[in-house]
Amino acid sequence: MSETFLVVGGDAAGMSAASKAKREAPDRDVVVLERSEWVSYGACGLPYYVKGEIDSLEDLVAIPADRFREERDIDLRTGHEATAIDREDSAVTVGTDDGEEYTIDYDELLIATGAGALEPPIDGLDATDVFTLQEMDAGRQLKEAVETGEYDRIGIIGGGYIGIEMAEAFRGRDIDVTLFEMRQHVLPPFGTSSAETVEDELEDNGVDVRTGTRVEAIDGDGSVEAVRTDSGDVPVDAVLVAAGVDPNVELAEEAGIDLGPTGAIATDEYGRTNEEAIYAAGDCAEMTHAVTGEPAHVPLALTANRAGRAVGATVGGDPTPVGDIAGTAVLKAFDREVARTGILDAEELRAAGFDPVSVTITSASRAHYYPGGSEIEITLVGDADSGRVLGASMVGREGVAKRIDPIATAIQSALTVEDVEYLDLSYAPPFGPTWDPVLTAAKVLNGKL
Amino acid sequence: MSETFLVVGGDAAGMSAASKAKREAPDRDVVVLERSEWVSYGACGLPYYVKGEIDSLEDLVAIPADRFREERDIDLRTGHEATAIDREDSAVTVGTDDGEEYTIDYDELLIATGAGALEPPIDGLDATDVFTLQEMDAGRQLKEAVETGEYDRIGIIGGGYIGIEMAEAFRGRDIDVTLFEMRQHVLPPFGTSSAETVEDELEDNGVDVRTGTRVEAIDGDGSVEAVRTDSGDVPVDAVLVAAGVDPNVELAEEAGIDLGPTGAIATDEYGRTNEEAIYAAGDCAEMTHAVTGEPAHVPLALTANRAGRAVGATVGGDPTPVGDIAGTAVLKAFDREVARTGILDAEELRAAGFDPVSVTITSASRAHYYPGGSEIEITLVGDADSGRVLGASMVGREGVAKRIDPIATAIQSALTVEDVEYLDLSYAPPFGPTWDPVLTAAKVLNGKL
Numbered sequence A, B: 001m002s003e004t005f006l007v008v009g010g011d012a013a014g015m016s017a018a019s020k021a022k023r024e025a026p027d028r029d030v031v032v033l034e035r036s037e038w039v040s041y042g043a044c045g046l047p048y049y050v051k052g053e054i055d056s057l058e059d060l061v062a063i064p065a066d067r068f069r070e071e072r073d074i075d076l077r078t079g080h081e082a083t084a085i086d087r088e089d090s091a092v093t094v095g096t097d098d099g100e101e102y103t104i105d106y107d108e109l110l111i112a113t114g115a116g117a118l119e120p121p122i123d124g125l126d127a128t129d130v131f132t133l134q135e136m137d138a139g140r141q142l143k144e145a146v147e148t149g150e151y152d153r154i155g156i157i158g159g160g161y162i163g164i165e166m167a168e169a170f171r172g173r174d175i176d177v178t179l180f181e182m183r184q185h186v187l188p189p190f191g192t193s194s195a196e197t198v199e200d201e202l203e204d205n206g207v208d209v210r211t212g213t214r215v216e217a218i219d220g221d222g223s224v225e226a227v228r229t230d231s232g233d234v235p236v237d238a239v240l241v242a243a244g245v246d247p248n249v250e251l252a253e254e255a256g257i258d259l260g261p262t263g264a265i266a267t268d269e270y271g272r273t274n275e276e277a278i279y280a281a282g283d284c285a286e287m288t289h290a291v292t293g294e295p296a297h298v299p300l301a302l303t304a305n306r307a308g309r310a311v312g313a314t315v316g317g318d319p320t321p322v323g324d325i326a327g328t329a330v331l332k333a334f335d336r337e338v339a340r341t342g343i344l345d346a347e348e349l350r351a352a353g354f355d356p357v358s359v360t361i362t363s364a365s366r367a368h369y370y371p372g373g374s375e376i377e378i379t380l381v382g383d384a385d386s387g388r389v390l391g392a393s394m395v396g397r398e399g400v401a402k403r404i405d406p407i408a409t410a411i412q413s414a415l416t417v418e419d420v421e422y423l424d425l426s427y428a429p430p431f432g433p434t435w436d437p438v439l440t441a442a443k444v445l446n447g448k449l
Helices: A012-024 A043-051 A065-070 A136-147 A161-171 A192-204 A250-254 A301-315 A346-351 A405-412 A417-421 A437-448 B012-024 B043-051 B065-070 B136-147 B161-171 B192-204 B250-254 B301-315 B346-351 B405-412 B417-421 B437-448
Strands: A004-008 A029-034 A075-078 A080-086 A091-096 A101-105 A108-111 A115-117 A153-157 A176-181 A207-211 A215-219 A226-229 A232-235 A238-241 A245-247 A278-280 A287-289 A329-333 A336-342 A356-364 A375-383 A389-396 B004-008 B029-034 B075-078 B080-086 B091-096 B101-105 B108-111 B115-117 B153-157 B176-181 B207-211 B215-219 B226-229 B232-235 B238-241 B245-247 B278-280 B287-289 B329-333 B336-342 B356-364 B375-383 B389-396
Touching (some): A004 A012, A004 A101, A012 A029, A012 A108, A012 A301, A029 A080, A043 A136, A043 A161, A080 A250, A108 A301, A136 A238, A153 A161, A161 A192, A161 A329, A176 A226, A192 A207, A192 A329, A192 A375, A192 A389, A278 A301, A336 A405, A346 A356, A356 A437, A389 A405, A389 A417, A405 A417, A405 B405, A417 A437, B004 B012, B004 B101, B012 B029, B012 B108, B043 B161, B065 B075, B108 B301, B136 B238, B153 B161, B161 B192, B176 B226, B192 B207, B192 B329, B192 B336, B278 B301, B336 B405, B346 B356, B346 B375, B356 B437, B389 B417, B389 B437, B405 B417, B417 B437
Parallel strands (some): A004 A029, A004 A108, A029 A075, A108 A278, A153 A176, A153 A238, B004 B108, B029 B075, B108 B278, B153 B238
Antiparallel strands (some): A091 A101, A115 A245, A215 A226, A226 A232, A329 A336, A336 A389, A356 A375, A375 A389, B080 B091, B091 B101, B115 B245, B215 B226, B226 B232, B329 B336, B375 B389
16 A cells, blocks of 8 residues: 555645645655635735736636646645544544544545734634735625725725735725834834835825724724724724734644644654644744744745645655745835845844844946936845844835845845855846946945944 | 045946945046046947947947046046056056057056957957947947948847847848847847747847857958858858957956956955955956856856946945946847846856756746736755755746846845745736746745755
């Protein structure tokens, strides 16, 4: 009898692992349990779907379920939810949408249960017209609701990626938007300079940005009437809760799988948990951060895909580390691109033993004489002791999304700021000044180290 | 008496060196000899000037001559040409536009004489209506000539950067263009795949591309009538010679300064020549290539700026290596961006001791569901022995210019293809698929190594 690789969760990490394991070891039984009807979906596309730029939820799916079953020979079971792991017997209990229950034995198990929308500790979350956007069906509900035209004013709780992308989506439908962020700035991991530019961009596009504002409750009588905050009530017709995500760790925790310091599932360099035969990958699991060498929980799509694929290779017989992360991210906020990598927060860096020094410079997206250019603002952080690059953030109207990548590469290669100053980056007048903004930032920072 | 740092040549390398040396050592006399009236100009902008997108030649100047003199206290002498170096006496002979001659003593000397347009061995180059585009005044002459409206058909000799950018410039003025390239493809350092896409783009925009065609002469009676080739005559009204550049090494050579294997001036890691007190930087000098560790001559703007700045720092008392180069370059060819880094040529790589393996993949500039995306084609080359990344080329309609930079960074960091596969590059639906095209190329190549 062939061995069984059982995967719990059929999104990025789970399907990447299943596909890779089957390709590496075609004789192995690969079974995937997915509680919804959706697999391999791009939840990152939901804001654009709600905005109306993408017609159908199906468009977001990278590979349809049938192709996994037919072309890749994966036993993919949608509508099947893993409810318990029995480590002693190497078996998982499964409940189906039809109310049935069964157990399935595994030789190796991957927990890829993802993350759910974090629920802030406020009253009124169960009202009609309160939405989250972590899952596909939630996206459909929200789109259907906004398409009725009944919402004139929406409140967004949370100034992270989803909150900002959804502000753009709602404004695209001419809905008034108030965005509440309890911290002093939106996008905290991007640093203050980039965040302020994004806040200006949001305001310029008609979003009422309320930073430093704590939401206390969603008021209303069954349906939503207002967002109550520590600085007054704001009348709205609906609320999107985008306050962050929580790793889905209940299944693992109940089975005695160790969680790490971040609250996500602890893993080793191969994505293994404290149980030899059980792996975890994706939004439910920790990864090692390239800057600190410590566990971090940065749930992003590429990390999930990559860790899942590595686990699939390992299970398939080719031991493959999941690699480290730099926390690289980019988003579009109306007409701005804003990107980040590494760690910018001085307190966090000092706690990790660094002596961070930061500069913020303004450069240009094209040669000074080439028409149509615009400003790019870069914050670059380095370590005064070692000279290492620790983090960066940038914002601009063009040429930002991929300009963060050489800095991410530098961080994962442990380059110094001086090394970055000497990178041979591309130049032509339509695409930047001779000294790329990244190089200019490194030059200025190096002068301060 | 304070020491004199003498700089020959007032463009990128020369003015960077002069500025940096003066900043590091304000007491030092810094003298720059520039034979033309132009300093610190962006010759890279000339195609856009001729096209008409930039009104004035002065717009191309990064910093005007007076600012160097007044704000930076540099003794900048335009219209002064260095005609001989006397190493014995540490003195340079100078001829001025007014016909005067004098000598000037130096303590340290930088040769930053740049490169000139390479003259192909053909008859007819001295005819009226034959142009080059290496210098500012040549740009002005060409623009004035095309603005007369007398040219209906122009022939371009050479399918490198300038040839292709000028094809776009002439087409923008509705002039018929025939581009002659003696090799099998345009842009040889970019590899065949990218070159073919660029050739298609040129043809789609009305450029008659004649690859594998050797120009034998420019025919005419004083003015230009036709380009004579090994496959027939092509009638034209004017010719742009863009057959590459030659380092300006006469001054150095006559003073007994060593040239390297490329024919440019040989330098050590600080940009020093075989004479302790004499440096060379910019388009006239060699640099060390990050892939081979050997001298290379890749005359580009950033290299010149950077090497000049490093020499200025060294002369100013802060010994600073000029760094290595990856040969990174990008250009815009009508609606395509095409970029490269490292070395792609298999023969060249084998000669340097590598065992190159190459893949070409096609990916996308945006998530598959996000509107407006287009194809990005990437060729990635790695070494079968060490796994190292050796070179890359890519072409697409958007998102290419800066996507080459993480690969350039990887090459200068000696990363392997597997390292690149695990880079944490940025992702959001408007800017690429979850697996960035660079990562996909690395995945596919790694599978073949």
